[in-house]
Amino acid sequence: MYDGQCVACDLGGHVNDPGLCEDCAVKLERDVIRQRDGDYSASAFGLSADNREQLRRQIIARHGEKMEPIAPRKQAHKKRGND
Numbered sequence: 001m002y003d004g005q006c007v008a009c010d011l012g013g014h015v016n017d018p019g020l021c022e023d024c025a026v027k028l029e030r031d032v033i034r035q036r037d038g039d040y041s042a043s044a045f046g047l048s049a050d051n052r053e054q055l056r057r058q059i060i061a062r063h064g065e066k067m068e069p070i071a072p073r074k075q076a077h078k079k080r081g082n083d
Contacts, residue, residue: 008069025066030059034067 001014006021008028015021020028029043038044038052047055 024069030063031067031069033059034065 001006001022003013004015004019005012006015006024007019007052008024009021010019013021016025018025029041031043032038032041033052035055036052036056036066043067
């Protein structure tokens with residue numbers, strides 16, 4: 001942690017290497033787990049697929065399904081055959 005401005009909430013104070021304050025870093029961690037991106041989650045690192053899903057369900061039960069600092073992924077547009 002070092003002094004700086006959070007890239008998510010713009011508040012000054014202690015931020016981590018990606019530039020997030022502690023509150024935003026925790027929210028981002030929950031969002032990553034909600035999106036089932038366990039490879040990018042410190043909390044889900046090393047967990048089996050079943051345990052990752054259980055962790056996801058626990059987070060949703062406590063904090064809801066809605067994303068916090070990051071927006072949900074948009075579905076990629078499929079290319080049409082002869083366009």
